[in-house]
Amino acid sequence: MASHDCPHCPPPTPPDDRRSFLAKAAAIIIGGALAITAPVAGLFVFLDPLRRKSDSGGAVLVASLNALPENGEPRKFSVLATRVDAWNRSPNVPIGAVYLQRVGDKVRALNVVCPHAGCFVDYRSAKNHFFCPCHNSSFALDGQVQDPKSPSPRGLDDLVVEIRNGTEVWVKFQNFRAGTHDKIPV
Amino acid sequence: MKAFFDWADQRTGYKKLVHETLYENVPGGARWRYVWGSTLAFCFSIQVITGLALWVAYSASSQTAWESVYYIQHEMWGGWFLRGLHHYTAHAMTVLLVFHLMQVVIDGAYKAPREINFWSGVVLLLLVLALSLTGYLLPWDQKGFWATKVATSIAAITPFIGPELQKLVVGGSDYGHHTLTRFFALHAGIIPGAIIAFIVAHIYLFRRHGLTPKEPRRRPDAAFWPDQVLRDAVACLAVLLVVVFFIIRYRGAELGAPADASEQFSAARPEWYFLFLFQLLKYFPGGTEIWGAIVIPALLMGVLIAMPFVGNWKLGHRFNLGFLWAMLAGIGLLTYLARTEDAASPDFVLAVQSAERDAARVIVLAQSPDGIPTAGAVTLLRNDALTQGPKLFAKNCASCHRYDDHDGLGSQPKDKISASDLKGFASREWIAGLLDPARVDSLHYFGGSKQKTGKMVKFVKEDIAEFDAAQKAQLQKLIIGLSAEAGLKAQSAADTRDAVVIAEGRKLVSSTAMNCTDCHKFHAEGTDDPSAPDLTGYGSREWLLAFISDPSHARFYGERNDRMPAYGPDKILTAAEIGLVTDWLRGEWYEPKPGPLPDLSPPPQRASPN
Numbered sequence: 001m002a003s004h005d006c007p008h009c010p011p012p013t014p015p016d017d018r019r020s021f022l023a024k025a026a027a028i029i030i031g032g033a034l035a036i037t038a039p040v041a042g043l044f045v046f047l048d049p050l051r052r053k054s055d056s057g058g059a060v061l062v063a064s065l066n067a068l069p070e071n072g073e074p075r076k077f078s079v080l081a082t083r084v085d086a087w088n089r090s091p092n093v094p095i096g097a098v099y100l101q102r103v104g105d106k107v108r109a110l111n112v113v114c115p116h117a118g119c120f121v122d123y124r125s126a127k128n129h130f131f132c133p134c135h136n137s138s139f140a141l142d143g144q145v146q147d148p149k150s151p152s153p154r155g156l157d158d159l160v161v162e163i164r165n166g167t168e169v170w171v172k173f174q175n176f177r178a179g180t181h182d183k184i185p186v
Numbered sequence: 187m188k189a190f191f192d193w194a195d196q197r198t199g200y201k202k203l204v205h206e207t208l209y210e211n212v213p214g215g216a217r218w219r220y221v222w223g224s225t226l227a228f229c230f231s232i233q234v235i236t237g238l239a240l241w242v243a244y245s246a247s248s249q250t251a252w253e254s255v256y257y258i259q260h261e262m263w264g265g266w267f268l269r270g271l272h273h274y275t276a277h278a279m280t281v282l283l284v285f286h287l288m289q290v291v292i293d294g295a296y297k298a299p300r301e302i303n304f305w306s307g308v309v310l311l312l313l314v315l316a317l318s319l320t321g322y323l324l325p326w327d328q329k330g331f332w333a334t335k336v337a338t339s340i341a342a343i344t345p346f347i348g349p350e351l352q353k354l355v356v357g358g359s360d361y362g363h364h365t366l367t368r369f370f371a372l373h374a375g376i377i378p379g380a381i382i383a384f385i386v387a388h389i390y391l392f393r394r395h396g397l398t399p400k401e402p403r404r405r406p407d408a409a410f411w412p413d414q415v416l417r418d419a420v421a422c423l424a425v426l427l428v429v430v431f432f433i434i435r436y437r438g439a440e441l442g443a444p445a446d447a448s449e450q451f452s453a454a455r456p457e458w459y460f461l462f463l464f465q466l467l468k469y470f471p472g473g474t475e476i477w478g479a480i481v482i483p484a485l486l487m488g489v490l491i492a493m494p495f496v497g498n499w500k501l502g503h504r505f506n507l508g509f510l511w512a513m514l515a516g517i518g519l520l521t522y523l524a525r526t527e528d529a530a531s532p533d534f535v536l537a538v539q540s541a542e543r544d545a546a547r548v549i550v551l552a553q554s555p556d557g558i559p560t561a562g563a564v565t566l567l568r569n570d571a572l573t574q575g576p577k578l579f580a581k582n583c584a585s586c587h588r589y590d591d592h593d594g595l596g597s598q599p600k601d602k603i604s605a606s607d608l609k610g611f612a613s614r615e616w617i618a619g620l621l622d623p624a625r626v627d628s629l630h631y632f633g634g635s636k637q638k639t640g641k642m643v644k645f646v647k648e649d650i651a652e653f654d655a656a657q658k659a660q661l662q663k664l665i666i667g668l669s670a671e672a673g674l675k676a677q678s679a680a681d682t683r684d685a686v687v688i689a690e691g692r693k694l695v696s697s698t699a700m701n702c703t704d705c706h707k708f709h710a711e712g713t714d715d716p717s718a719p720d721l722t723g724y725g726s727r728e729w730l731l732a733f734i735s736d737p738s739h740a741r742f743y744g745e746r747n748d749r750m751p752a753y754g755p756d757k758i759l760t761a762a763e764i765g766l767v768t769d770w771l772r773g774e775w776y777e778p779k780p781g782p783l784p785d786l787s788p789p790p791q792r793a794s795p796n
Contacts, residue, residue, distance in 0.1 A: 020412060020413075023412040023413055023416045024411075024412040024416075026416055026419075027411075027412050027415045027416040027419050030416070030419040030420060030422075030423050031415070031419050033423070034228060034419065034422050034423060034426060037232070037271070037426060038231070038232040038235040038236050038239075038271060039235055041236060041239070041264060041267050041268045041271050042235055042236055042238065042239025042242075042268060043239075044262075044263045044264035044265075044267075044268070045239050045240070045242065045243060045258065045262050045263060045264060045265050045268050046239055046242055047263065048243075048262040048263040048265070051263065084557070086253075086254070086257050086261075087250075087253040087254065087256060087257040087261070087552070087557065087558045087563075088253070088557065088558055088559070088560050089555075089556060089557025089558065089559075090559070090560055
């Protein structure tokens with residue numbers, strides 16, 4: 001038996017009888033239950049974003065047709081819409097940007113985000129193409145990858161456009177996952 | 187597998203550590219009285235884990251703190267449970283700290299050579315209370331805001347450094363973003379870090395000196411594992427079950443209305459375990475608060491810290507025991523007095539009810555399609571007619587008018603009613619009462635005002651009183667037609683249904699048969715003589731706004747206006763405030779569409795007043 005002065009000296013191993021086994025089993029089971037309660041409660045909150053779907057929303061009015069050059073040169077426009085940011089709901093704030101260009105009677109809309117890693121692409125009028133300043137991807141006016149050495153796995157993402165009342169350009173604005181070959185909405 | 191464990195053991199020596207932990211000697215065998223330290227360690231680990239998980243979603247600024255806590259509580263997966271676990275475990279910790287202290291003092295575990303361990307325990311007690319105090323503010327609701335203001339004002343009376351200390355704690359001269367960032371850093375970083383350091387020291391010293399056995403020892407010594415571990419685990423389970431009971435009973439921790447520095451909050455009380463200090467302050471008249479707030483608590487702490495020395499004297503242990511019981515009894519008594527005084531105070535009961543109403547209302551507004559604006563949820567209540575209307579009415583209108591026989595908030599004003607009761611103003615029932623010969627000169631209508639002797643009362647009491655059955659039927663239609671001018675939300679279904687009657691009623695208002703247009707104007711008909719209010723759009727939002735703004739305008743009573751002030755031109759109320767009263771009187775405020783909505787009825791009445 002350990003003396004009181006030597007708390008670290010282990011007492012002789014207790015007899016490993018049935019009672020001791022039950023005590024050990026009970027301690028382990030209860031201890032396990034105690035140990036998981038708080039982490040599980042925390043994990044639910046931590047995983048909450050997984051159940052939230054992106055608000056793809058409907059089409060938004062982006063520009064007037066009159067603001068687009070007749071020669072088909074792209075112009076960049078901010079997309080204003082209601083942004084839901086956790087608890088805040090802010091109407092009429094920029095949620096992204098698009099390049100709009102006339103293609104005959106129609107309008108083409110390209111999301112300005114590079115599908116490679118999410119940088120904003122520039123339109124270079126001298127070369128008449130889109131160029132990503134981050135990793136040098138270049139895209140033709142129709143959005144297709146121009147230079148085969150471009151790291152972007154796909155062309156710029158085109159968006160659904162609708163002309164309403166003759167001159168209003170409405171775009172169904174969406175962002176897509178970066179770095180994939182296919183266009184997958186986020 | 188064994189090879190791996192051996193490999194790891196050679197490099198870490200973990201086997202010896204585990205062995206030492208599990209086979210710590212328990213003199214006299216396992217006992218229930220030794221469980222308190224373990225329950226506290228368990229609670230602290232829960233607090234660290236739940237605290238980190240809450241941190242993931244919490245945003246410390248005066249425009250986002252309440253909002254992020256609301257989001258955790260009402261929108262996130264199991265957020266209410268997580269918050270509840272953090273909140274009620276904090277309460278449990280305070281109770282367990284007292285039990286632990288009692289056990290240590292009763293068993294004499296503070297005596298040599300364990301003095302330093304005892305003091306580290308006292309420091310831990312204070313650090314846990316500091317956690318509690320700082321955590322109370324973080325949701326940035328009215329209760330935490332106002333209660334913490336009291337605590338930081340007390341800091342300001344500290345001798346020599348008071349004002350500077352307060353500024354440092356608050357992060358400036360007034361509450362704001364930096365108050366939250368500082369409290370959050372204290373609550374989630376600095377204090378827990380200090381607690382961990384002191385726990386390490388506390389456990390190290392505990393291991394060094396071993397358990398203080400309770401004499402006489404009933405059984406031979408035994409190892410910590412498994413019997414004492416099982417007792418500790420059962421005790422921790424009991425604590426957890428109690429905590430879970432409270433979480434489920436009160437649907438997680440309470441969240442009051444968002445903090446508003448401009449909105450009185452008479453229901454502010456500290457957390458229940460600080461109530462004794464709150465009560466103690468009541469007994470110190472102006473200028474002597476320092477005794478209740480600082481000197482007496484510091485003296486009590488001093489005696490607690492001196493216990494190891496006092497314990498060396500012959501009667502020292504008895505003194506320590508007596509002191510502990512007396513201190514606990516005093517704390518208990520003060521807490522009891524604080525609670526009973528509050529329960530007996532009608533003002534406090536009303537304040538708690540109003541706080542609960544605001545807390546429930548702001549959740550309804552936050553869940554409306556407009557959501558919470560970036561300016562913060564506090565603006566939701568500030569711009570809500572249902573919340574502000576009654577307050578503005580009580581303050582500005584209720585010295586003459588009433589609303590359903592009270593001042594809008596449920597109290598009776600000092601002055602007797604001397605103008606109409608505006609509950610249901612311009613509704614069919616209200617107009618029917620006005621045109622009732624028995625009621626027109628009652629206090630609910632014109633009985634208390636100058637109009638009592640006017641032409642309208644005379645007309646109702648003499649002409650309408652003699653109406654035959656056919657005229658009375660016409661009067662009913664007239665009432666329905668006139669009331670439809672208001673476009674009241676509560677009557678919209680009835681107004682749609684009665685479109686034909688309303689058209690007839692409107693014609694009757696304009697007709698010579700009913701004589702209304704002898705004095706009043708109604709659309710194209712009637713006189714421009716400003717002796718009586720224009721009935722065009724009577725009770726509509728536009729009409730009521732204009733009326734409250736300036737009842738002396740020629741469109742309304744003109745020079746015949748009694749005492750009612752021109753709230754707009756005289757700048758008594760802002761246009762927005764007049765709008766809020768108007769909307770409230772007309773019953774226009776946001777209500778969620780009926781349907782499957784979260785249950786927002788207030789949780790069961792709490793036992794504590796906070």
